[in-house]
Amino acid sequence: MQRLLFLLIPFAFLFTLDIYSFQAFKTVSSNKGIYAGYWFVALLVYILFFSAALGFLDIPKPFSNYIFGTLLAIYIFKFVLIWFLMIEDVVRLGKWVATWFQNTPSSSETAVVAKGNGISRSKFLSTLGITVASIPFIAVFHGMIRNAYNYQVKKVSLPIANLPSVFEGLKIVQISDLHTGSFSTTKPLYRAVELITQQNPDLVFFTGDLVNFKAEEAVPYIDIFKNISANIGVFSVLGNHDYGDYTRWPTPQDKVDNANLMREVHQKMGWNLLLNDHHIVEKEGAKLAIIGVENWTNRHNHGGRRQYGDLQKACEGCEADVKFLLSHDPSHWRGQVVTDTYKDINATFSGHTHGLQFGINFAGLKLSPVQLAYKEWWGLYKEGKQHLYVNPGFGFVGFPGRVGILPEITVFELTTA
Numbered sequence: 001m002q003r004l005l006f007l008l009i010p011f012a013f014l015f016t017l018d019i020y021s022f023q024a025f026k027t028v029s030s031n032k033g034i035y036a037g038y039w040f041v042a043l044l045v046y047i048l049f050f051s052a053a054l055g056f057l058d059i060p061k062p063f064s065n066y067i068f069g070t071l072l073a074i075y076i077f078k079f080v081l082i083w084f085l086m087i088e089d090v091v092r093l094g095k096w097v098a099t100w101f102q103n104t105p106s107s108s109e110t111a112v113v114a115k116g117n118g119i120s121r122s123k124f125l126s127t128l129g130i131t132v133a134s135i136p137f138i139a140v141f142h143g144m145i146r147n148a149y150n151y152q153v154k155k156v157s158l159p160i161a162n163l164p165s166v167f168e169g170l171k172i173v174q175i176s177d178l179h180t181g182s183f184s185t186t187k188p189l190y191r192a193v194e195l196i197t198q199q200n201p202d203l204v205f206f207t208g209d210l211v212n213f214k215a216e217e218a219v220p221y222i223d224i225f226k227n228i229s230a231n232i233g234v235f236s237v238l239g240n241h242d243y244g245d246y247t248r249w250p251t252p253q254d255k256v257d258n259a260n261l262m263r264e265v266h267q268k269m270g271w272n273l274l275l276n277d278h279h280i281v282e283k284e285g286a287k288l289a290i291i292g293v294e295n296w297t298n299r300h301n302h303g304g305r306r307q308y309g310d311l312q313k314a315c316e317g318c319e320a321d322v323k324f325l326l327s328h329d330p331s332h333w334r335g336q337v338v339t340d341t342y343k344d345i346n347a348t349f350s351g352h353t354h355g356l357q358f359g360i361n362f363a364g365l366k367l368s369p370v371q372l373a374y375k376e377w378w379g380l381y382k383e384g385k386q387h388l389y390v391n392p393g394f395g396f397v398g399f400p401g402r403v404g405i406l407p408e409i410t411v412f413e414l415t416t417a
Contacts, residue, residue, distance in 0.1 A: 028295075041074065066144065067372050069144045070141075077136065077137040082129075084132070085126065092380065123264055132379075134357075145401070148401040148402060150194060151406075157412075160415070166286045171412070173199050174204075174391050175204070175391070175410075176208060177208065177351070178209065178350065181214070181217035182396050190224060198211060201233075203233065205358060206271060207349050208239025209352070210241075211241055211264070214258055222265060222268050235279065236266055238351060239329075240296055240352070242262055274281075274290070275294055276292070276309065276310040286322075291315060292326045293309035294310070295309055299331050309332065313380070323344055333383075343385075346387065347357075349389055350388065351393055353370050353377045357403065358399075358404060360404050374390075378390050380390045392406075393407060
């Protein structure tokens with residue numbers, strides 16, 4: 001009963017939002033079929049909400065993600081729409097208040113006249129609101145249907161100070177945040193692996209979050225991702241989702257078994273998993289170090305979960321002309337890497353942010369709400385002679401798609417700074 005009462009709060013919010021946004025449809029149309037359709041969809045949402053929250057309905061993933069995406073589209077539409085309705089209500093309130101001072105009758109409606117034709121302010125704003133709100137509504141569905149697997153190959157020139165000539169032109173491919181537990185199809189994954197292979201990389205870096213909750217999610221995809229290869233090798237690290245911290249385990253041993261399976265999956269795919277360790281690539285006497293740390297965050301609100309990363313341990317005995325760091329969370333770079341102690345790390349490769357899977361990327365303009373949480377969230381950054389690249393991710397989690405921020409395969413070519 002207590003849980004049911006607690007659920008009444010979000011239900012009251014949704015119901016209020018539905019009633020308010022419904023006014024726009026009543027204003028622009030008298031079609032009873034539209035009214036019925038509106039409330040039929042709303043009723044389905046309420047049934048899904050209570051059934052899932054009370055445990056009556058167990059929707060298997062990834063189908064639950066698509067239901068979530070659909071609900072997200074519906075309520076983004078309604079949330080945008082109500083701002084236009086609020087304009088009308090504020091104007092009405094202002095006119096009502098004005099009558100107290102002017103002692104003149106207030107008209108409940110004002111006509112907006114254009115070219116001799118009149119349309120009520122309410123109808124104008126409601127029509128405009130529905131039109132504008134339809135844009136993000138369509139964008140969300142497009143993001144699920146077309147963009148979830150719309151892989152982009154992005155080529156980046158990476159200038160390295162004092163780069164040995166033998167490493168000039170070295171090609172590195174970075175992928176991040178696979179989140180295999182979210183996949184609903186395998187066909188696009190084969191195409192993505194083929195795209196990676198076509199780059200003929202010398203190195204491939206995977207920067208964490210292979211799964212959503214459990215290592216077993218990645219098992220069905222071993223035969224696909226083991227086809228990712230590089231002339232020198234594939235190197236990987238763990239992300240915050242890879243430790244099983246977002247799952248309630250029956251016993252502590254179950255979580256240990258999950259960690260063992262995670263390492264086994266990386267091994268079966270032929271990926272060199274670096275757990276606070278490093279690997280030296282030597283060519284004609286020149287050395288390039290690949291340093292891999294476990295998950296480390298500089299965010300104070302990381303849920304009280306452990307800091308697994310140990311950069312000091314990973315760098316012990318590491319002597320090289322060039323040093324690259326694989327660290328899942330980009331906040332690690334500003335939190336620890338750019339300090340005086342680690343000034344010899346030339347470049348850091350991260351992921352984690354996904355660009356929130358929502359944003360704008362047009363004509364050089366890049367915007368996303370994730371910028372409120374992460375200063376470095378997508379692309380190449382520089383501090384002194386050190387670089388950071390934040391990959392927006394390969395997969396998706398939660399919302400089963402992408403709007404504006406597409407999945408990326410990043411191809412780096414080393415050059416002398």
